[in-house]
Amino acid sequence: MMIDATTETRPQTTVSAADDRFHFDQMSDRWWITETAWFSFAKPEIGLGGWLYSMFRPNIGTVAGGCWIWDSTAHLPWEVPYSANYTALRIPDDQDLTDIQLPTGVRMKTIEPLTSYELGFEDEGRLSLDLRFDAVMPPRPLAKPGSSFQKLSHFDQFGRAHGKIVLHGEEIEIDCLSMRDRSWGPRPEHRPGKSAYVSGIASPSDAFLAVTKWNDDDYPVAYGFQIRDGVTADLVSGRRWVERCPDQHVVTKIRIEAKDELGRDLYAEGRRLSGIIINRHSFIDSNGLIEWTINGHKGHGEDQDMWPVHDWSAARRRLRG
Template identity: 65%
Template sequence: MSTSFAPRDDDFHFAEMGDRWWMTETSWFSFCNPEHKLGGWLYTMARPNIGTVAGGAWVWDDTAHLPWEILYNANYTALRLPRDQDLSDIRLPTGVAIRAVERTRVYDLGFEDEPHCRMALRFEGLMEPRPLRKAGSPFGGASHFDQFGRVTGEVRLGDRVVPIDCLAMRDRSWGPRPEHRPKKSAYVTGIASPRDAFLAVTRHEGEREVIAYGFLIRDGEAADLVSGTREVERDPATGWVTRISITGEDALGRRLEAEGTRLSGLIINRHSFIDSNGLIAWSINGHEGHGEDQDMWPIHDWAAMRRAARGRTA
């Protein structure tokens, strides 16, 4: 597991990942237009040892949450991974394009699927990429980095043009990622300004949901979260999170108090688990912002929860 992110880490890490077929490298960028309750992702998942790349793009608002009904959905499973390009300057068969303008900080992003969707975006980091440094997280032994940034540009959906000027998260990972890996967890982000933001990744301990790792940026200073919990309210008809509360404390003894309300969302079926992802309006220690709540469940656990809510056990 890497604990520092260097300029060369914008490239693929294929030579470091051994020969197991499930060794995986990912690149994820999020963006949003909260005024339109619109959220979006560009996601890439490469498996070099079997020569495939998966992922694509999603754009949604509050008019639909199912992937086949949202504004745009392209989620490929196994396209051929290009071998003549590196991740720092690449155009993938999924439609995603990434170019590192200033390594570790500034990236030009594109997506093309004419006539349905076209994106031209720029991500500019507002902090240094922050490595996962705590054992016991849902990411296991993989190298993993998170970075808040400003995303600007536009998304074209047919004839509709949506301007993007937001604060959002990206992450990168490389290492082992078998398909049966996920347990019930959440990946929660919130940012009000470059000086006030948080990331909380949770795990379940019985009925309690505790923060496994994350960080708090308060008054411009970042420190790891050392404790905390996530509590949610769910829509009884759908099961998705409607309200969320994150409380915690960081290594400097500072408190995190965040209250969130869902603006919109979508459900993504990702091999053996689902991600019920919400675009969230936050109050973060009294500062208004936005972010996401990725509510991740093994499929059988989600099915059991929903059947119980309907009064059925099988």
Template identity: 55%
Template sequence: MTERKFTAADDGFHFDQMDDDWWATETAWFSFHHPERRLGGWFYTMARPNIGIVSGGAWVWDDTACLPWEVPFSSNYTALPIPKDQDLTDIRLPTGTTIRMLEPCMSYALGYDDSGRNLFSADLRFDGVMSPEPLTAAGSTFGSAHHFDQFGRVHGHIILLGERIDIDCFGMRDRTWGRRPENRPRRAGYITGMADADTGFLAVTNIEGDVETAAYGFLRRDGRTVSLAEGTRTGTRDPATGHMSSIEMRLTDQEGRKLVARGEPVSKIVINRHTFIDINSLVRWDCGSDGIAWGEEQDMWPMHHFERMMRANRKGG
């Protein structure tokens, strides 16, 4: 797959690069968390220019619940109009999310307004601690779409159910544009962890039967980001819920640097996204000599695959 750099032009929409395919799609995602409160959060935007709609919104969860109608905040719109005469460099979306580019490719002001319900608002800033890293494997769940990932420091505050909560963490953002049909999903994982500005990892996995291997990702150590050469995800699942209860990542980058990270999911939210579900966990990682990291595990399942597993669990095998 041809590697390309993320440039200032990529902070905006890429609608002029897309053909007239119904499934032409562009996304922008930012994450944040508060480890002591076991609280995680997302802003997610998905635009489909050829049918004129934008979907997504914001989610905030903790260890009290995992269903979207029980967590502290969940707002997932499906078909609102794309704002005219605005770009992702400075946009107020009808989903409630605002994004303003402060420094090309690196820094963004993020906000959220829940339209007068007074349940959740946000005033945050994302500052990249590394350059955006391009997708290098067409065999991952992102296929041949343009895709970039970037760790950054997220700081500022949110107001959740009337309470102000200060945020200062290392979060992830990604950007994707290309073809994304709703019937495409397959089982996959998107796993992140970051101990400090110079130390972290990303692995995007493919799953064949009981074998889960890294299709794409990187290790960041001593401030240097190197693509993965290989990796695996293993762990245990709670048979009653199907959710991961422990995770182990074994990763090797293209310079031979290795990482073993053992993760404990501390809270989660189950997000229903058309034909698949994303069981998204906030995870505390023990990375050995690399220290304690925090990040996420997105455990993605086509719905009929997850149903099949749970039906087998209820039958006892």
């Protein structure tokens, strides 16, 4: 039974093996109640990045999302090497996230809870994907308010994605450090905000996540953590600076300066290798695959530059004069 909207639960701040499953019975009866599962992967040496993303709305019975693969040749979703972004397919009956085949083409299976997952995607003649994600850290739950996750329960986790994809007949081996996340709770389509979700990893001992404050043009860090010399601590302050391409407005260079709860500094500089702009209902995600230097260590990651569509349009109109 769904929880009544007036008794919506607060965001969850702990993670257990049960969080690999759906949370449909814990959420309210609002139509915009949403659950997501996201895995990223990349082959940075050739500028290739990819996502598997699934967004469930149990109260209206739909699943959205699919798979995106991009490289340095294009950033528009209808021009990148592969883009499948479904909006309203039916959630399968009698399947949980621990072992599910979705009509979007995405396949997910839990091998070890909160640790290892088999991932797949099939689109005959275009894309076949067979990967495994193995965590290199425990899942890190959302610890502070004010980020783009608002009232969602959420956690993030770095890991190693490895296996292969066959893209338009070309076999590509994947073996990279990457990120996954999970969210569940209220996510209405008609209330977008500007924010950024920035990740970077050089090794399991040197990585960071920085999520900026909701609708603040100075991009202060609202939530995040760093792993430095193998020790993980939440970020307590910081900021994101970017340079943008004058023609396309996408981020080309980026800098993160922050401090964690142990008093340690985080300094990361990055440059864009490739990217994709994904239209996600009333906002867009201009996502860049980034080559990072993180506290002196070379690595890679992503910068998800999120804008309400009307704000992006206004910025582009100003650039055009």
